[in-house]
Every structure is written in C-alpha cells, then in structure tokens.
Amino acid sequence: MTDQVMAAIDGSQFSASVCDCAAWASLALAAPLTFLHVVDNHPQTAEADLSGNIGLGSREHLLEELSHLDEQRAKVAQEQGRLMLKAAKERAIEAGIAEPATRQRNGTLLETLEELQDDIRLLVLGKRGETAHQSADHLGSNLERVVRTLHRPILMVPDAFKTPERVMIAFDGSKTTRKGVEMVAKSPMFNGIPCHVVIVGAETGDNRSQLEWALKTLRDAGHEAEGAIRAGEVEETLRTYQGDHAIDLLIMGAYGHSRIRHLLVGSTTTSMLRRASVPVLLLR
Structure with missing residues (x-):
C-alpha cells in the first residue's frame, strides 16, 4: 500500500x-x-557475564535458560x-x-x-x-x-494532540524550506488553517523578497497567510513568535543551509524538537 x-x-x-x-x-x-x-x-548480552569459576555444564544450562527467557519475552x-x-x-x-x-x-x-x-x-x-x-x-x-x-x-x-488551528513555517529561503512552502500550499492537510511564515534574520531586501515569495505562493493557493522577519537567536525567536500567535503546529526543514540547520544537526541536535510542546512537521 x-x-x-x-x-x-x-x-x-x-x-x-x-x-x-x-x-x-x-x-x-x-x-x-x-x-x-x-x-x-535484540539478543541478550548476558553470555559475556557468565565467565568465571563455573563448570561448562552449568554454563550451558544457564545459556539454555536465558534463551528460553528470550523466547518468552519475545512472545x-x-x-x-x-x-x-x-x-x-x-x-x-x-x-x-x-x-x-x-x-x-x-x-x-x-x-x-x-x-x-x-x-x-x-x-x-x-x-x-x-x-x-x-x-x-x-x-x-x-x-x-x-x-x-x-x-x-x-x-x-508531543504527549497531547489537538487539531491545529494555526501553523507556522520556519523559513530560511533554502531549497528545503522553499519546497516546504510549496508543499504546504498544495497539501489538503492545511486547508482552512491560517499559516504564518517566519524568517529569523535581518530586515534585508533579500529576506523581504523571500518572505513575499512564500506569502504569495500560499495565498495564490487559497491559504490565509501572514509573515514576519525577526532578528535574534533562532530557537528563542521562533518560540516567542509561536507563543505570541498561538501557533499549534510548527513546520521546518530537517536539513537547511542556514542557522536553522544547526538546530537539528551537530552536537546539540534537535534543540527545537526537544522543547517542543506542539507537533512539529519535519521536511526533507
């Protein structure tokens, strides 16, 4: 299927x-x-713990018992x-x-x-x-x-789910997040749900152009959409926007090419996911 x-x-x-x-x-x-x-x-690793001053016969008997226990656990x-x-x-x-x-x-x-x-x-x-x-x-x-x-x-x-009423796309202009905007625009999963697009960065001409493209893509597909460019640390800024606008589903690229990438890759992996209190849709 x-x-x-x-x-x-x-x-x-x-x-x-x-x-x-x-x-x-x-x-x-x-x-x-x-x-x-x-x-x-997974096979039990207890066999390695059985070395010592026991006779071979006793050891074989213990291994048989462990094997039997494994079968019972599996059932x-x-x-x-x-x-x-x-x-x-x-x-x-x-x-x-x-x-x-x-x-x-x-x-x-x-x-x-x-x-x-x-x-x-x-x-x-x-x-x-x-x-x-x-x-x-x-x-x-x-x-x-x-x-x-x-x-x-x-x-x-997370441990509670409610039907989303407002969604937010963490947008950075990367190929992954542009595909994400296009996916949201055409997906029936988000029909009738207002969509917020948020860029974390400076108010530059490029960022403004990227945001306008995202909003036009969503609105042309019939979605209610609004957007913002916010300066600051990525995770804190997204979390603040989420709280201020009662966002109950977050959409982000799992692998982008900007600071958002570092939320999900590297030694401090999946920082946004760890603290998420709403569902998070990860796009590849």
Whole structure:
C-alpha cells in the first residue's frame, strides 16, 4: 500500500496522541492509515557475564535458560504489540477512519522504516519511545535516528494532540524550506488553517523578497497567510513568535543551509524538537 500515513506506536505515553494525530492527517490527506508496531528482539548480552569459576555444564544450562527467557519475552512483547495495534485501530475508527490497517514487524524501528519508506507519505512518531528517559526535555534516540535517516516528511507529536488551528513555517529561503512552502500550499492537510511564515534574520531586501515569495505562493493557493522577519537567536525567536500567535503546529526543514540547520544537526541536535510542546512537521 503506497502513499499512506504511517503511525509508529509502542507502550509510551505518546501513543494515544500519535493515534489521534495520524487519524487527523489521514482524513485531511484522504490517505490510507497504517499503524506500525516493531518488536525489537535484540539478543541478550548476558553470555559475556557468565565467565568465571563455573563448570561448562552449568554454563550451558544457564545459556539454555536465558534463551528460553528470550523466547518468552519475545512472545509477551508480540502479544502486547497486537493488543496496542487493536486499541489503536479502534481509536482511529472512532475518529472516522474507515479501514485503518495494522502491521507488526520484528527488528529495529529504524531498519523497519527504512524498508517501508517507499510506502510512506507521512510518518507520525511520538516525541519519545517507551524505553526513553522521561525528562520533558529529553528526545527519544529513535526519533533522532529516524529524522537523520528517512527521506519522508515526519510529524513528531508531543504527549497531547489537538487539531491545529494555526501553523507556522520556519523559513530560511533554502531549497528545503522553499519546497516546504510549496508543499504546504498544495497539501489538503492545511486547508482552512491560517499559516504564518517566519524568517529569523535581518530586515534585508533579500529576506523581504523571500518572505513575499512564500506569502504569495500560499495565498495564490487559497491559504490565509501572514509573515514576519525577526532578528535574534533562532530557537528563542521562533518560540516567542509561536507563543505570541498561538501557533499549534510548527513546520521546518530537517536539513537547511542556514542557522536553522544547526538546530537539528551537530552536537546539540534537535534543540527545537526537544522543547517542543506542539507537533512539529519535519521536511526533507
């Protein structure tokens, strides 16, 4: 099934909001919805801890027991996943999705998504997975790896979702963000939702020209659009604008060619994502 909205769920606190966000996107895009659960059956590394003054027979017995425990854990994880997928499907049907699909795979989330990405129109992920640190400022390592690897739009959802009423594009004139403006202009997902375009930088002729292009592109497609050029540090400036204008969905390029790039690349990766309290749509 191609051109689908795919939502990756697990046992984290974010799964309910992922379900709701994915259902909204599926309806808005008129695209099929698939829920994905991945059972990560990494082999246990306990064998390396068994060296010492035990006899070979005892060691073999312990390894057999560990292998049996691994099998049991895998069965439990699969059954838990099936129950989560069933609940997600029921939640989506209540939201108006006619026939949501479910898939369960073994492996790692990243490898699975790489394999399936040709079928994905939009990927919906929670801010953190069930095994991640629960600090509000912590970002799940799965999300960081997926953002760096996949070449599909990714919608990251915090632990609560509401239907967006105002969206903001963090715009820097790069190829990625220009494509983002064009995508927003033609995407049915944003029909009827006012769109703000924000450039962080000086009030120069080039920035003004870039902003006017973005606003014209959106307005020509029938969108209500307004824009601003703001001086200051990128993250703080975007966050302030978001709060001042009640923005409830942020759109930005995962890899640009300006200061915005440094929010998502390098030693201080994904700074905006870490502190995001609203969904963030990342474009490649």
